[in-house]
Amino acid sequence: MTSVGAPGSLEYAVKATYLLKFTRFIAWPQAALGGGESFNICILGPDPFGATLSQVVAGEQIAGRKIEIQRLERDPAPGACQVLYIGEHEERPRFTGEPGRAVLTIGEGSDFARNGGMIGFVIENRRVTFDINWRAAETSGLKLSSGLLTVARTVIR
Amino acid sequence: MIWGCFLGFAARADVPEPLRDFSDPGVLKKLSLEELAQIEVTTPSKAPVRAFDSSSAVFVITGEDIRRWGATSIPEALRLAPGVEVARIDANHWSIGIRGFGTRLTRSVLVLIDGRTVYTPLFDGTYWEVQDTLLEDVDRIEVVRGPGATVWGPNAVNGVINIVTKSASETRGTFVSLGGGNEEQGFVNARYGGGNGKNFDYRFYGKAFTRDAEQHPDNAYFDDWRAIQGGFRMDWSDTGRGAFTLQGDIYKEEAGERVQAGAYTPPYEYNIDDNEFLSGGNILARWQRSLSQRNTIQVQGYYDRTNRHEPNLGELRNTFDIDFLQNLQLGRHKISWGLGARFEPVKDIQVVTGLTFLPSSRTDYLLTAFLQDEIELVPKRLALTLGAKALHTNFTHGIGYEPSVRLAWTLDQKQTVWAAFTHTLRTPSDVEENFYLSGLAGFLPDGTPYMGRFNANSRFAPEQMNGYELGYRRLFGKHVLTDISSYFNHYHDLFDQEITGGPFFETGATGVTTPIVPHYLLPLEFGNGLLAYTKGIEVSPEWRPTGFWRLRGSYSYLHMNVYRAPNSEDFGTAPGIQGASPEHQIFIQSELDVSKKIQVDLTWRRVSALLAGPVPAYSTADARIGWRPTGQLELSVVGRNLLQPSHIEDAGDPGPLVGIERSGYAQLTWRR
Numbered sequence: 001m002t003s004v005g006a007p008g009s010l011e012y013a014v015k016a017t018y019l020l021k022f023t024r025f026i027a028w029p030q031a032a033l034g035g036g037e038s039f040n041i042c043i044l045g046p047d048p049f050g051a052t053l054s055q056v057v058a059g060e061q062i063a064g065r066k067i068e069i070q071r072l073e074r075d076p077a078p079g080a081c082q083v084l085y086i087g088e089h090e091e092r093p094r095f096t097g098e099p100g101r102a103v104l105t106i107g108e109g110s111d112f113a114r115n116g117g118m119i120g121f122v123i124e125n126r127r128v129t130f131d132i133n134w135r136a137a138e139t140s141g142l143k144l145s146s147g148l149l150t151v152a153r154t155v156i157r
Numbered sequence: 158m159i160w161g162c163f164l165g166f167a168a169r170a171d172v173p174e175p176l177r178d179f180s181d182p183g184v185l186k187k188l189s190l191e192e193l194a195q196i197e198v199t200t201p202s203k204a205p206v207r208a209f210d211s212s213s214a215v216f217v218i219t220g221e222d223i224r225r226w227g228a229t230s231i232p233e234a235l236r237l238a239p240g241v242e243v244a245r246i247d248a249n250h251w252s253i254g255i256r257g258f259g260t261r262l263t264r265s266v267l268v269l270i271d272g273r274t275v276y277t278p279l280f281d282g283t284y285w286e287v288q289d290t291l292l293e294d295v296d297r298i299e300v301v302r303g304p305g306a307t308v309w310g311p312n313a314v315n316g317v318i319n320i321v322t323k324s325a326s327e328t329r330g331t332f333v334s335l336g337g338g339n340e341e342q343g344f345v346n347a348r349y350g351g352g353n354g355k356n357f358d359y360r361f362y363g364k365a366f367t368r369d370a371e372q373h374p375d376n377a378y379f380d381d382w383r384a385i386q387g388g389f390r391m392d393w394s395d396t397g398r399g400a401f402t403l404q405g406d407i408y409k410e411e412a413g414e415r416v417q418a419g420a421y422t423p424p425y426e427y428n429i430d431d432n433e434f435l436s437g438g439n440i441l442a443r444w445q446r447s448l449s450q451r452n453t454i455q456v457q458g459y460y461d462r463t464n465r466h467e468p469n470l471g472e473l474r475n476t477f478d479i480d481f482l483q484n485l486q487l488g489r490h491k492i493s494w495g496l497g498a499r500f501e502p503v504k505d506i507q508v509v510t511g512l513t514f515l516p517s518s519r520t521d522y523l524l525t526a527f528l529q530d531e532i533e534l535v536p537k538r539l540a541l542t543l544g545a546k547a548l549h550t551n552f553t554h555g556i557g558y559e560p561s562v563r564l565a566w567t568l569d570q571k572q573t574v575w576a577a578f579t580h581t582l583r584t585p586s587d588v589e590e591n592f593y594l595s596g597l598a599g600f601l602p603d604g605t606p607y608m609g610r611f612n613a614n615s616r617f618a619p620e621q622m623n624g625y626e627l628g629y630r631r632l633f634g635k636h637v638l639t640d641i642s643s644y645f646n647h648y649h650d651l652f653d654q655e656i657t658g659g660p661f662f663e664t665g666a667t668g669v670t671t672p673i674v675p676h677y678l679l680p681l682e683f684g685n686g687l688l689a690y691t692k693g694i695e696v697s698p699e700w701r702p703t704g705f706w707r708l709r710g711s712y713s714y715l716h717m718n719v720y721r722a723p724n725s726e727d728f729g730t731a732p733g734i735q736g737a738s739p740e741h742q743i744f745i746q747s748e749l750d751v752s753k754k755i756q757v758d759l760t761w762r763r764v765s766a767l768l769a770g771p772v773p774a775y776s777t778a779d780a781r782i783g784w785r786p787t788g789q790l791e792l793s794v795v796g797r798n799l800l801q802p803s804h805i806e807d808a809g810d811p812g813p814l815v816g817i818e819r820s821g822y823a824q825l826t827w828r829r
Contacts, residue, residue, distance in 0.1 A: 014196055017185040021193070056186060109354075110330055110829070123327065126219075129194050131788065150753070151190040154788030 014128045015121055016053040019083065019106065022119065023062045025148035029141045032102030034079040038068040042081035047071050076103075086117070102141040113156055118142070122153060129153040195704050212542060212565035212575040214240065214302040214628055214642035214695065220295045220323070225748055225758050227781040227795035228292060229341055229366070229822075231320060232285045236762070237746075238300040239711030240642070240695040241316070242738055244764075244772075245817045246809035248340070248371045248380040249286045249412040255302050255316030256644065257691050257717045257738040261809050264583050264620075264652070265314035267305070271322055271404060272480075273441055273459050276312055278501065278521045278552070279472055281586035286412050287435050287463070288320075289386055291348055291362040293332055296323040302695065303644055304624045306559040306581035307544035308493070308529055314581045314622050315646070322404075325350055325358035325392040331829045338822025340797075342367045356394050363387040370413065372803040372816030377415070379430035380815070384410030399446040407438035417596075417811050418469040419511020421666050421673030425597035425606055426511070428811050431468035438462050451486035470514075471506030491531040493544075499523040503587075511595040513668035514587060515613060521587065523550045540565045552585035557619055571632040579626075582619040589617040589652070589683045593667050598679065606676040611654070612667070614682040623647045636701045643694040651687035651719070651734075653727035656680070686725025689734075691717045705750035713742040736768030737808075756783040770808030777804060791826040 019041065033039070039062040043049070057067040062082075070076075076084065078101060086107040105118045112120030113131040118140075120131045131154040137144050149155050185193070216238045228234035232251040236243045242259045244252040252259040255266050262282025268275050270290065276283050298320050305313040328350040337343040344366035352358030365385040370378035388406035411432045419426050441459035448454060461476040482495040501521040505514035529544030542563040549556050561579040568574065595610040628642040657680045664675045693716060699709035715738055719731040743763040750756050763776040777800045783793040796819075798804065803816030 010196070013185055014193055017188070018190070018193060020186070021190055025190075127194055127196060148190070151194060152788070 011123070011128060012049050013052045013056075016049050016056045018121070018128065018130065019053065019085065020056050020060060020067075022104065022106070022148065023083065025145040026104060026137075027143040027145075028063065028082055028104075029102050032079070032141060033063060033065070033082065037065060039063060039065040039083075040068050040070050040081045041083040041085070042070045042072050042076055043085045043087070044072045044075070045087060048087060086112075104137070104142060110154075113154070124153065132156065192704065210540075210565055210567055210573055212540065212563035212577060212628075213305065214626065214640075214644075216240075216300045216302070216640075216697070218298040218300065220293070220297065223292050223295055223298075225756065225781065225783070226746075226760070227758075227779070227793065227797075227824075229344065230285075231288055231290075231292075231298070234292070234295075234298060235300065235318065236744070238298075238302075239640075239697040239742075239744065240302040240693075240713045241300060242742065242764075244807035244809075245371075246807045247414070247815045248368055249382040250380075250414065250809060251285045252737070252807045252809050253283075253285065253318075254738055255300075255318075256646065256693060257715055258315060258734060259738055263315075264586075265312065265622075266316045266318060267309055267311075267313035268318045268320075269309075270320045271441060272443060272457055273439060273461060274310065274476075274478070274499075275461075277463070277474070278523075278550075278584070278586045279474070279503070279505075280588045281312065281583065284435075284465070286382070286433070287408065287410065287437065289364075289384070289408065290320070290322060290388065290406065291346055291364055293334070293346065294322045294328055294348060294360070294362065294390075296321045296327070302642060303577070303626050304559075304561070304579035304581040304622065306579065307546050307561040308495075308527060310497070310525060310546070311523070311548050311550075311557070311559065311582050311584045311619075314583050314620070322390065324402075325360045325390045326352065326394075328360045328390075329358065332827070334824055334826040336822050336824030338795075338820060340369050340371075340818060340820035341822040342369050357391070359389065359391040361387070361389045372818050374813040374816075377430050377812070379413040379415050382410070382412045384408060384412075386410075399444070401445075402443040403441070405438065405440035409436040411435075414467070415810050415812055416467060416469045418509040419595040419597070421510050421595065421608075421669060421676065423674070425608065429468040433468070434464075434466040436464045453484050455482040456480070457482075466506070467508070469509050470512045471508055472503065473506070474501055474503045476501045489533040489536075491533075492529070493531075494528045495526070497523070497525040505587075507668070510666065510669045510671060510673065513593040514591050515593065515668045516591065517668075519551075519591065521551050523584070524548065538567050540567075548582070548584070550584050552590050552617070553619060557582045557584070573628075573630045575626075575628045577624070577626040579622075579624045581622050581624065583622075584619050585617040589613075590615050595666070601677065606674060607660070607679070608676050609679040609681050610666070611681045611683055612657070614684065617683060618650050618685050620651050620685070621649050637698065638700075639696065639698040641694065641696050643692075645692045646690060648687075648689040648691075649722070650685035651689055653684050653686035653721070653725055653730045655682055655684040655686055655726040656728065657682050657726075684725070684727070686722050686727045687719055687731055687734075688722050689717065689719040689731075691715060707748045708746070710743070710745040712744075715740055733769050736771070739765045739767060739774075741765040754785045756781070756785075758783075764806070767808065770805070770814060772805050772808055772814065775804040775806070776800060789827055789829050791828075792823070793826070794821065794823050796821045 060067055081103055083104045107117045107120050110122050113133040116136050118133050118137045122129050130152055132152040133156045218237045222237055223234045235241050242254040250261055252261055254263045258265045262280045264281040268283040275288050301317040305317040309317045332348045335345040346364040348360055348362040350360035368382040370380045386408035390404035393401045413432050415428055415430045418429050439461040443457040445455045458479040463474040465472045478499040480497040485492045505517045507513050525548045527546040531542045534541050545560040547556050547558055559581050563577040565575040591613050595608055598607045598609050625645045630640045632638050660677045660679045663678045666673055693714050695713045697711035701707050717735045719735040721727050746760045748758045758781040760779045766774040777798045780796045785791045798819045803818045805814045806817050808814055
């Protein structure tokens with residue numbers, strides 16, 4: 001009954017695809033990729049994607065590493081995640097724009113980027129678009145390409 | 158009375174996203190970021206049935222359509238729907254008909270806002286000048302052409318207009334827009350929405366405007382208009398199990414008008430140019446519960462208060478309404494049933510002696526029950542819908558029935574054929590059963606006035622209609638959708654004006670306590686003496702050549718034949734009804750995203766001549782240019798009726814016909 005689509009819905013299939021596509025427009029500093037072999041996309045709290053996210057990233061690589069999806073109940077250790085989807089799990093986005101902690105934080109709603117999150121999904125006219133907090137991303141050491149910024153609904157600089 | 162979530166008139170008849178198969182993630186991955194941003198991920202309905210498969214002529218105007226058309230009122234937004242006749246009478250009055258029979262208070266079109274019926278049984282019709290909300294918050298307007306009585310209620314004879322606002326969860330944040338121009342002299346709209354981020358959301362809005370009079374050959378610029386309105390909506394959800402909505406509005410306005418007045422003293426019959434003083438409010442609660450995946454119930458109640466002070470009459474109306482609805486799926490059967498009760502304590506105020514309601518204080522009521530079964534005869538191919546509504550009102554004797562049969566045949570993913578038979582009723586109203594209306598016919602040689610008076614007719618029967626519909630929808634290739642709907646409607650017991658006896662001398666008048674001038678009176682009444690048939694076709698193609706350009710159009714043809722029943726004493730009603738609707742209407746619209754920041758939208762429309770008036774045919778054009786320098790800010794300029802200084806659309810006002818002017822406004826919008 002809310003605007004949030006059911007798990008496995010088209011809405012979350014589109015968001016899962018965005019999640020993968022975003023990584024093509026963002027460069028992580030080498031240090032942030034951690035010592036592991038994989039590129040980790042972490043979901044903190046409830047997972048609204050169902051199986052779609054796994055299907056979307058299957059066979060894909062980022063920075064030469066294979067992608068792993070981790071579902072977390074608590075805050076990740078430093079370096080454990082390269083992308084952190086927070087969803088509507090928390091009132092306030094965390095790990096946002098901390099210098100040297102280059103984790104791409106992704107959440108829901110127009111408040112997310114405004115409150116320091118990096119990319120917030122927004123439903124507008126029944127379509128999924130997103131706001132970017134460029135300052136938060138750059139402060140943390142992530143490099144965002146202009147191709148991503150031009151598609152965003154709003155860019156906070 | 159019944160809500161869109163149940164009927165589920167979902168996606169607008171555009172190239173429907175559901176026809177594109179995104180179930181394979183590989184399809185989405187091939188799209189660019191820009192293309193991903195164009196996918197409609199939620200359908201406007203909560204229990205979606207694709208409009209493409211629907212067995213009725215449905216057109217959905219989305220909130221985005223309204224924004225890009227630059228509409229500043231609900232009636233103007235309705236111009237986007239095919240088969241709807243929107244004729245602006247003056248600055249604040251419209252005649253809105255569907256498939257004929259349009260007047261200022263169209264009797265045969267039922268109108269609802271968020272489940273609240275705004276059709277009034279005073280004159281049977283909708284006072285459009287007080288039907289408003291923040292247009293930014295409108296999710297969609299579902300326009301059903303043709304009878305929708307079985308589920309929607311009585312008086313949905315020729316159509317239903319169902320205005321649905323967004324859930325509060327979709328309107329978080331701040332929105333402010335302000336602007337002005339020559340007709341739209343100034344307006345401001347504001348909303349703030351928030352929530353707890355989990356299961357509760359709310360919004361508040363306020364709006365105000367002042368609008369100029371239209372063009373009057375007699376230089377009597379009576380129809381200027383000022384209004385202020387505010388409201389709220391709160392939504393609680395219990396994911397998967399239920400939801401509760403509480404919402405309300407309050408408004409106050411002054412709308413100038415010219416009305417006819419009658420009196421039993423000189424000057425007996427005259428026009429008044431003055432303001433209508435209109436105010437009111439409503440509060441509505443709706444509770445939904447899913448008992449299981451295939452069994453949901455809903456209870457809705459509302460209270461509406463209307464204060465109407467016109468120069469020739471006044472009314473204070475309270476409406477209490479409660480409805481129950483259950484949707485059940487049992488195997489191949491989708492069963493819906495519902496009960497409704499509405500009580501309307503009303504007090505009418507006599508302003509001139511020639512317009513009197515007796516009794517002036519009374520309670521109008523409506524009781525309804527309906528049952529509908531949608532049977533999947535062949536899964537995903539052939540669906541048969543059977544339904545019937547039973548109703549009783551204070552104006553009817555016994556119980557009225559409104560049965561319907563609908564069949565939808567989905568030939569393949571790209572073609573649907575549907576057909577329907579419906580029997581519907583237009584229930585009698587106060588104007589036929591409790592109303593006394595006098596007018597001057599002339600003077601006898603000795604100077605004695607000779608008057609006519611419509612006396613209340615408590616025997617007035619419901620108007621009846623048998624409707625036959627046939628429709629076809631087809632998707633050509635990937636980008637062209639065509640919707641064709643045709644109909645043949647047969648009416649009987651239609652409203653007429655009859656002479657009920659010979660003239661007699663009268664020294665007192667019904668319902669009038671003040672002294673009157675003795676006069677000769679010809680007794681009249683509103684009767685059921687007319688028959689009619691209408692036939693027509695509406696064709697509405699839509700083409701999306703690319704992701705950034707949409708072209709659509711519609712052509713509507715209507716043939717009306719209204720005539721007297723063999724025993725009717727009607728004097729002149731039939732040609733007036735028949736002459737008030739256009740035979741041909743054409744609408745063409747282009748919506749172009751020139752760049753991510755600039756939108757250019759153009760329309761051209763033509764409406765054929767009306768014999769009543771007479772009103773000549775007109776063609777005109779509209780344009781909107783929107784510029785969005787940032788995600789938060791938008792500047793737009795809208796030009797309306799651009800092809801001529803003014804044109805006439807309707808002959809609804811007494812006196813010289815009113816010209817609807819070329820106009821323009823600029824608007825600044827800020828969203829955060």
